[in-house]
Amino acid sequence: MSHRKKVNMNTRWELVLLPSLIFVVVLIAGSQYVFLEGSFYKDLGLGRVGTDIDVSNYVRFFTDSFYLNTLWITVKTAALATFFTLILGFPVAYLIARMRSRWSMLLLAGIVVATFVTIVIKVFGLMIIFSADGLINKFLMGVGIVDTPYTIIGNQTGVVVGLMHYTLGFGVLLLYSVIQTIPRSFEEAAQIHGASRWRMHYRVLLPLSIPGITIGSLMIFNMSMGAFTSAALLGGGRVFTLPVLIQRTVMMEVKYSMAGTLSAVLLVTVLLINLLAIILIRRFRAARLVIA
Amino acid sequence: MNTTSQHNTEPQTRQSTEALIAAGRRKGPAPKLGLPWGKYFHYLYSSFSYIFLLSPMIVVIGASLHGGEYYTAIKFPPDEPSFQWYSKIPKGQIEALGLSFLLAFGTAIGACIIGIPAALGIVRGKLPGRTLISTIFRAPLQIPAIVTGIAFLQLFYLIGDATGLYIQGTFWGLYLGHVFVATPYVVGTVTAILQRFDTRLEEAAFSLGANRWSTFRRVTLPVIKPGVYAGALYAFMVSFGDVPISIFLTAPGFVTYPIELFYGLENDFDPSILASASLVIFFCLIALLAMQKIVGLDTLLRSGSR
Structure with a gap:
């Protein structure tokens, strides 16, 4: 009796999933197709596009040094932001993950709030801190390091700092979950065998967390590549990354096809870099397995 | 329940761990850096990250309390704290x-x-x-x-x-x-x-x-x-x-x-x-x-x- 019922319990979960899958697939396919197709037409101005397929937008992108430079700045600022996010984030994530007191919850809460508050507010705060009579400039000019106020608005440093504020909280949470998967006992074992704190970090913790860190840094890099807000506000109309340029091309120049081309280049660049990274990780892992 | 039991066993493990580390030190090569310094550096470094991460929000909250005129409004630290801007949200x-x-x-x-x-x-x-x-x-x-x-x-x-x-x-x-x-x-x-x-x-x-x-x-x-x-x-x-x-x-x-x-x-x-x-x-x-x-x-x- 009970046995027969148990057999009946086999719910067709794959059917439960179907409506959601259709929803997501239709939206992905629909939206991606529309802008990719649109990128192969000519802009006729005022938002109208031509009817003949051509690749002039792509030709223009890859022959115009302005566009190529924008691509380079996008990749560069995203890579720098990822690097500094890891540098600033890892020690914090490690600290929280290995803390045994109630303080760890408070420290975590600080990170989560910083992640949840919209980036616009954080950029606003940055603008106040770095304004001509803000805290940083008062200090720098008071000490006599600079004569004229230093600003981060309108230069690449500002864009990188803005991107870091976008990714750091998220990065710490990611690294935190990576470190939590590494048993504490491994580190204790290293210390018992006489390894110093530095050596333990360098030889035990780091190698064990490298797979997690690589995946995490890819996610952070992807976030930075698509980040619009901080780059737009801190770029101040002087530093252009692809997301900023895409928004301007649509909103100010009303060139949908060119914006589509820029989006396609951004999307393909992100995908290619991810693919490359994954291939490299696989190679690296395979090589290590052979050695082991 | 869980936390108390952890606390009970904690000091013992730590003591024995430290004893073992001490034993390991005597036999193995001497560590290059003492433990506490690394720890303090770690705390210092982490607090820098926290300041970096949280300062924009603290500054926004602080500046919102400024009680001056419109054109001098963005000021941190605020001059004469007031909630005037909170009643003026359009x-x-x-x-x-x-x-x-x-x-x-x-x-x-x-x-x-x-x-x-x-x-x-x-x-x-x-x-x-x-x-x-x-x-x-x-x-x-x-x-x-x-x-x-x-x-x-x-x-x-x-x-x-x-x-x-x-x-x-x-x-x-x-x-x-x-x-x-x-x-x-x-x-x-x-x-x-x-x-x-x-x-x-x-x-x-x-x-x-x-x-x-x-x-x-x-x-x-x-x-x-x-x-x-x-x-x-x-x-x-x-x-x-x-x-x-x-x-x-x-x-x-x-x-x-x-x-x-x-x-x-x-x-x-x-x-x-x-x-x-x-x-x-x-x-x-x-x-x-x-x-x-x-x-x-x-x-x-x-x-x-x-």
């Missing part, structure tokens, strides 16, 4: 906040309606291409947000041209875009919980006479609840803070709070923005504390950050 910002709340709340619900069945299907279904399907559900996170924004805008134009129903610049257009990017968070958090879930609980309920729906409602749902709450919170916050998608899908006079703020910062702005921004920071803090009370921060993170 109607536009309040409306934008209202829209953002409504949208984020709806997005959280929509993301759950789509995300929970997806997670159930991924973990339990007999699927031929499980990896591919979970990749598809994660895809909205891999596509750069700005690309999603412009892609949806163009999709809505196309649909409008075909059917005469233009949804860009309307609530439902915006809603669709937000649900699209928020769903992966719910899928992620619920999947994480389901993978550790013992299906025998459900079988027990079912064989005791509960039907499928009440088995789901009374057994499955309570178990996945922490994941659902965590995912819903992520969805809410993603929607509540979004700029790159909303900037394309809003219209003049119909803007979310982050967009209102964005245009405010790009052009001339009213210092009352500081006040409303501070309120939003406090709201995020309260939402987080509530989540900590309901499911615990650890559940939120363990299931959510991937």
Whole structure:
């Protein structure tokens, strides 16, 4: 009796999933197709596009040094932001993950709030801190390091700092979950065998967390590549990354096809870099397995 | 219970560990750096990260308390603390906040309606291409947000041209875009919980006479609840803070709070923005504390950050 019922319990979960899958697939396919197709037409101005397929937008992108430079700045600022996010984030994530007191919850809460508050507010705060009579400039000019106020608005440093504020909280949470998967006992074992704190970090913790860190840094890099807000506000109309340029091309120049081309280049660049990274990780892992 | 037992054993283990380390030192090579210095450096370094991360928000809250005139309003630290700007938040910002709340709340619900069945299907279904399907559900996170924004805008134009129903610049257009990017968070958090879930609980309920729906409602749902709450919170916050998608899908006079703020910062702005921004920071803090009370921060993170 009970046995027969148990057999009946086999719910067709794959059917439960179907409506959601259709929803997501239709939206992905629909939206991606529309802008990719649109990128192969000519802009006729005022938002109208031509009817003949051509690749002039792509030709223009890859022959115009302005566009190529924008691509380079996008990749560069995203890579720098990822690097500094890891540098600033890892020690914090490690600290929280290995803390045994109630303080760890408070420290975590600080990170989560910083992640949840919209980036616009954080950029606003940055603008106040770095304004001509803000805290940083008062200090720098008071000490006599600079004569004229230093600003981060309108230069690449500002864009990188803005991107870091976008990714750091998220990065710490990611690294935190990576470190939590590494048993504490491994580190204790290293210390018992006489390894110093530095050596333990360098030889035990780091190698064990490298797979997690690589995946995490890819996610952070992807976030930075698509980040619009901080780059737009801190770029101040002087530093252009692809997301900023895409928004301007649509909103100010009303060139949908060119914006589509820029989006396609951004999307393909992100995908290619991810693919490359994954291939490299696989190679690296395979090589290590052979050695082991 | 758990914590007390941990505390009881803690000093013993630590003592014996230290004794062993001391023993190891005598035999092995001497460590180059003493332990406490590394620790202090670590604390110092981490506090720098915290200052970096939190200072913009502290500065915004601080500056919102300034009591001076309009043109000197952005000042940190504030001169003569007052709440004057809080009473001067203009109607536009309040409306934008209202829209953002409504949208984020709806997005959280929509993301759950789509995300929970997806997670159930991924973990339990007999699927031929499980990896591919979970990749598809994660895809909205891999596509750069700005690309999603412009892609949806163009999709809505196309649909409008075909059917005469233009949804860009309307609530439902915006809603669709937000649900699209928020769903992966719910899928992620619920999947994480389901993978550790013992299906025998459900079988027990079912064989005791509960039907499928009440088995789901009374057994499955309570178990996945922490994941659902965590995912819903992520969805809410993603929607509540979004700029790159909303900037394309809003219209003049119909803007979310982050967009209102964005245009405010790009052009001339009213210092009352500081006040409303501070309120939003406090709201995020309260939402987080509530989540900590309901499911615990650890559940939120363990299931959510991937």
